[in-house]
Amino acid sequence: MFRLALAVLGVAASILVPAPAAAADETPGQVLILLDTSGSMKEDDGTGTSRIAAARRAIGKVVDAAPDDARIGLRSYGGGCRDTDLRIPIGPLDRAAVKERVAALRPRGDTPIAYALRKAAGDFQDKAGGGVEGEEERTILLVSDGEETCGGDPVAVAEELRRRGVEVRTRIDVIGFRVDERARAQLKQIAKKGGGRYVDAQNGAELAGRLRRATERGLRGFSPVGTPVTGTPDTQGAPLLRPGAYVDELPPDRGAERPGRHYAFDLPPGATAYVGVRKARSAPLGRPAVIGAGLSILPPNAPGHCQTTEATTNLPSGGNAFAVGQVQHTAGSGSPTGNCDAPGRYYIRVDNRTDDPQATPATIELTLIVEPRASNVSALPPPATELGPVDPITPGTPVRIAGSASYGDGPVLEDGRTYTDTLIPGEEAYFRVPLRWGEQLAYRVDLPALSDADRKALGGATLKLSTSILSPENPRVLGGNLTDDAWRPDLGDRPQTFTGATVPVAYRNRESGQDHIREAGIPGYYNVWVRLYTDRDSPYLEVPVTLTVDVRGEAGAGAPVYDDPTGLGTPEQQQGLAPLPAPTPSATPSPVSASPVAAPRPSGGVPPLAIALASAVAALLAAGTALLVVRRRRRAG
Structure with missing residues (x-):
């Protein structure tokens, strides 16, 4: 029984160690390589090798360098004017399969870029299980050694894909492989209208480098980090958050109308809440913008706000940026109306702001740290x-x-x-x-x-x-x-x-x-x-x-001593830099306010099951220890 108690205690201890914040989507972006296999790819790449052979080597280097969880797909186009095939669907990376399919490609026929782009837009995966889709990057990486030859308008298709609802996050980057001026002009327009970049490759070595870099850029896209949560339009029924990292979607900015999202948290006496918000956006080339979010801490059951700020940033043309904001509030720090003085259940409000009102939601990352009151401030x-x-x-x-x-x-x-x-x-x-x-x-x-x-x-x-x-x-x-x-x-x-x-x-x-x-x-x-x-x-x-x-x-120098009756843990513990203390009856988290609200399990929080299991383990361990002592006494007698 004593061995059983130790085994169960080991399991409980592993549950009680806080997990770091997890990405809402662990792999940031999806990349589809759209490869030209028209007849001109038989020609020399400038080094005595055919262009298709150079492309095979370049793609091999890309998949060798990609992380194991990368989502990379491959579609080829060339032959007839409706010849385009999805060779490798976007999904778990299978390096051997990619190389095998690429090795089998044979150049032939025409160059149906417009038709291939339209088909490629449907190759991306939707987020499994619903939830927060976020600002996930979807990149079509078009590789071509010439212009459209089937009468289509690839520039118009690229512009259409960029405008369409969910495809607003689809970017088209283009690599021109030993192209002439006429083809280069068209390919540059495809990249511009598709919100991406154009780059030349004059030989196989340059193609390999450009392709790898463009793929890395596509996979580097914004990946929101935290536990998914859904805020409410007002404070009534707002989800109760414990310290941790969260991800949600803000409603679209409608200009004068700025609908927000609300969340609740409990603030013990003398504790300080740090609330941070991060909002990411990307902008196509030629369209710089200003993005932002409003962030406020609202008092318990009273009008007005305790703290408020507006986070804004300039979004560069063709780039990505974060708007970041932070507010903090200490229970008992005083306020003009007195509404923000007492401990209790406070609320967070976040709203969407931009100088370019959008029809799509905006993903935010929300962090909450609740620092208990320090009892030795004067000695620090x-x-x-x-x-x-x-x-x-x-x-x-x-x-x-x-x-x-x-x-x-x-x-x-x-x-x-x-x-x-x-x-x-x-x-x-x-x-x-x-x-x-x-x-x-x-x-x-x-x-x-x-x-x-x-x-x-x-x-x-x-x-x-x-x-x-x-x-x-x-x-x-x-x-x-x-x-x-x-x-x-x-x-x-x-x-x-x-x-x-x-x-x-x-x-x-x-x-x-x-x-x-x-x-x-x-x-x-x-x-x-x-x-x-x-x-x-x-x-x-x-x-x-x-x-x-x-x-x-010196690590740990000047560390405060916290008065933490509700078992929140220190800021280091809440952020996963140190394990949370094993809960005891006096440290079991309990809401300051009496009104019950169901709370999601935050990153780094202690789930009720773990607390119950720890209590059971403590009892089991005590019983096992007592039994062992009795056995030893009997043997000694």
């Missing part, structure tokens, strides 16, 4: 007063890594390591670094000088870098004496190096009047954010970005 170190000098960072040998287009699921970087990624204008990437109390993040970004080919691709546009550090609840916490353009350097003829740092994470930093110090007042995953953009429509060029991270300070 005072807030930082300035960043101070940052010791130089020496890069090491870089390791290739793919940053995420999503805030919540970026790769976790290790202290002292150097990484490299490749970005194109209009892209941004996120990388996570865990920081605990007393730790400070410093980082360095290195970019090479622009080549003659880069400057030609820019066509007179100025290439810029934006980079910063974002705290767990969203705000920028990059320290130092920064001018408005200090974190937006222009890239040019010389290599560029940018360095930045936070102050050490400390509880009393929240008392500071300086934003970058005040917001470094809670441990968790800090995001290093890097974005490339231009002052004109985004051209295609690949820019290697090298990133070195250095975590300094």
Whole structure:
């Protein structure tokens, strides 16, 4: 029985360890390679090899480099004017099957681009089981060595696909493989009307590189992270959230009418709620926009709001961006009306805002951290007063890594390591670094000088870098004496190096009047954010970005002692940086308000089943221990 108790305790312990926030759709994007197999693909690729042989090798390299969970499909077109076949449906990646099907392709006949594009639009998978579909990227990657030869209008088809309802998220990127000027002009228009980019490949090696990069870009799309939840139009019946990460859809922005979504949470005496919202959008080339979201904390059963903000960002032409916002509120911190002073059940409201009202919903990521009251504030170190000098960072040998287009699921970087990624204008990437109390993040970004080919691709546009550090609840916490353009350097003829740092994470930093110090007042995953953009429509060029991270300070220094009677856990535990404490009768979560509301299980939360199981295990373990003691006493007698 004692062995049984230990075995069950092991199972219970595994349940009680908080799981990190999961992506609502674990694979960010879907890519369909639409490959030209017309008769002209028999011709030379410029190196003595046929174009179709070069394409076979290029696709082989793409699937070899793709992650195991990538969703990549293959459709070919060529022969008669209605000859197009789905060779590999979009689904779990089977590298051997892709290579086998590609090896069997034989060039012949005409080039029905328009017809193939229309068929390709139906090849994408809908989200299984419904739920939040989000801003998932669907990329048609068209490879052609010539123009349409069947009388169709592929430019009009591309524009139609971009306009159509759910296909609004379908982008058409185009690679012209040794094309002449007439074909290039048509293919560029297909990419432009399809919301994508055009790039040339003059030989097989260039085709392999361009194809791999375009595929990576398609797979890097926004992947919302969190537990799906459905907010309500008003506070009545709003879902009750425990600390964690959530995903929902906001109704379309109708201009003057901005319908919102509401969520409830319980705030114990003296506790502080941190609420963050992130909204992602992408824009086709030639259509920059401003996107945003309104975020408010509403008081229990009273009009008005306790805290409110509007998160906005400029969405670059042809690129992706996040609007991020954060509000926080402490029970008992005081308010003009007194409605926000008491502990109780508070509400979150989020609404959709943009300068271009849209007919489709907008996906948001919502995070909630509820920090219990600290009982030893006066004994904690005072807030930082300035960043101070940052010791130089020496890069090491870089390791290739793919940053995420999503805030919540970026790769976790290790202290002292150097990484490299490749970005194109209009892209941004996120990388996570865990920081605990007393730790400070410093980082360095290195970019090479622009080549003659880069400057030609820019066509007179100025290439810029934006980079910063974002705290767990969203705000920028990059320290130092920064001018408005200090974190937006222009890239040019010389290599560029940018360095930045936070102050050490400390509880009393929240008392500071300086934003970058005040917001470094809670441990968790800090995001290093890097974005490339231009002052004109985004051209295609690949820019290697090298990133070195250095975590300094003593982990755990200055950690507060929390008074946590409701068993919320510390901010580190709520974010998955440390296991939640084993629940006890006094630490079993209970709502502050008496009105019962069914709550979804949040990421990192403790489900009721786990609490019940832990209680049963405790009783079983106690019984087993008592039995063992009795047996030993009998043997001793």
